[in-house]
Amino acid sequence: MTPIKILVTNQKGGVGKSTISANLAAFFALKRNIKTAFIDFDKQSSSSNWLKKAANFGIEIHQAHLQSQNNSGLLLLDAKAALRECSKAAELVIADLTWTYTLPPQFLMEFDIVIVPSSISRVEMVSSEIFVLEYLQKSLAIAGKKHQIIIMAPSRIDAGQSTEGIFPFVSANDNCFISPPIEKVSDIDQYYFGSFLCEAQDERVAKNFCEFGSFIYEKYCSLVMPYQSIHSGVSNPVSSYRQERLKSPIAASGVQNLASASSTMPLKNERLGRKVVDLFIPQFLRSKSPIDNSKGE
Ligand SMILES: Nc1ncnc2c1ncn2[C@@H]1O[C@H](COP(=O)(O)OP(=O)(O)O)[C@@H](O)[C@H]1O
Numbered sequence: 001m002t003p004i005k006i007l008v009t010n011q012k013g014g015v016g017k018s019t020i021s022a023n024l025a026a027f028f029a030l031k032r033n034i035k036t037a038f039i040d041f042d043k044q045s046s047s048s049n050w051l052k053k054a055a056n057f058g059i060e061i062h063q064a065h066l067q068s069q070n071n072s073g074l075l076l077l078d079a080k081a082a083l084r085e086c087s088k089a090a091e092l093v094i095a096d097l098t099w100t101y102t103l104p105p106q107f108l109m110e111f112d113i114v115i116v117p118s119s120i121s122r123v124e125m126v127s128s129e130i131f132v133l134e135y136l137q138k139s140l141a142i143a144g145k146k147h148q149i150i151i152m153a154p155s156r157i158d159a160g161q162s163t164e165g166i167f168p169f170v171s172a173n174d175n176c177f178i179s180p181p182i183e184k185v186s187d188i189d190q191y192y193f194g195s196f197l198c199e200a201q202d203e204r205v206a207k208n209f210c211e212f213g214s215f216i217y218e219k220y221c222s223l224v225m226p227y228q229s230i231h232s233g234v235s236n237p238v239s240s241y242r243q244e245r246l247k248s249p250i251a252a253s254g255v256q257n258l259a260s261a262s263s264t265m266p267l268k269n270e271r272l273g274r275k276v277v278d279l280f281i282p283q284f285l286r287s288k289s290p291i292d293n294s295k296g297e
């Protein structure tokens with residue numbers, strides 16, 4: 001069986017990768033009864049420790065501490081071997097990795113879904129978008145169009161904080177989505193080593209994480225049973241989210257129109273992609289409002 005592989009990554013630390021990956025694995029195993037393996041690529045091991053010390057419910061946990069070495073080819077081989085090792089008996093593999101540029105982008109292509117957690121502070125959001133846009137450019141150059149789903153996950157969001165118009169550049173790409181926000185949990189340490197957010201006693205915390213988990217689960221389903229999701233009479237999750245995105249206010253903005261020129265031919269025109277990174281992102285950083293429509297026209 002070939003499992004679906006989900007990577008939770010960002011080149012930045014402290015954005016919520018370990019929290020999200022460990023809790024997502026728990027959500028899939030506990031709430032969706034999916035045979036899940038987890039691979040922790042981080043030296044701190046916080047996600048695998050969280051999973052190990054909470055109740056045992058059948059998640060297979062692996063740790064793979066990649067030795068930093070100058071030879072990125074060898075690093076890629078090590079990383080792929082570790083991933084293969086834990087993909088043997090599972091339906092789903094979730095990996096937690098702080099991205100390092102010594103790893104070639106080919107490694108990201110090993111995954112069906114890439115989740116990029118990020119706060120929505122302007123600086124962090126832009127650095128996360130650049131990370132994804134640069135990857136999209138490189139991956140296109142290496143592998144052509146790959147049907148990989150990329151999900152920006154707004155993390156540690158204050159309850160009630162607006163997330164409208166976030167990640168405008170990345171969301172212009174057909175295969176990119178924005179998940180429901182993961183709210184800031186005031187007493188998150190009480191869950192660490194004990195339980196998981198999807199089962200929190202605080203109903204708001206549980207509901208919020210389950211909404212996030214269900215969103216990822218829909219994407220998972222669109223990959224494992226694309227035929228059913230199209231022909232079951234139930235709306236196709238992927239297309240319905242795409243429609244939602246098209247209806248969103250950003251879709252009408254000039255920035256979106258510019259960026260979506262690159263999405264209709266998903267970054268086929270590499271120069272246009274470059275323009276988004278080099279020209280519009282600096283404009284976005286300088287502008288006063290989160291989305292400055294006039295700048296993109
Ligand atoms: N939703 C959240 N609410 C409150 N604190 C959070 C949340 N997500 C992560 N944190 C805290 O933020 C810090 C960094 O999170 P972590 O998941 O370790 O990030 P990363 O793996 O990207 O370095 C940790 O102290 C963690 O407990």
Ligand SMILES: [Mg+2]
Nearest residue numbers: 017018042046
């Ligand atoms: Mg971590």
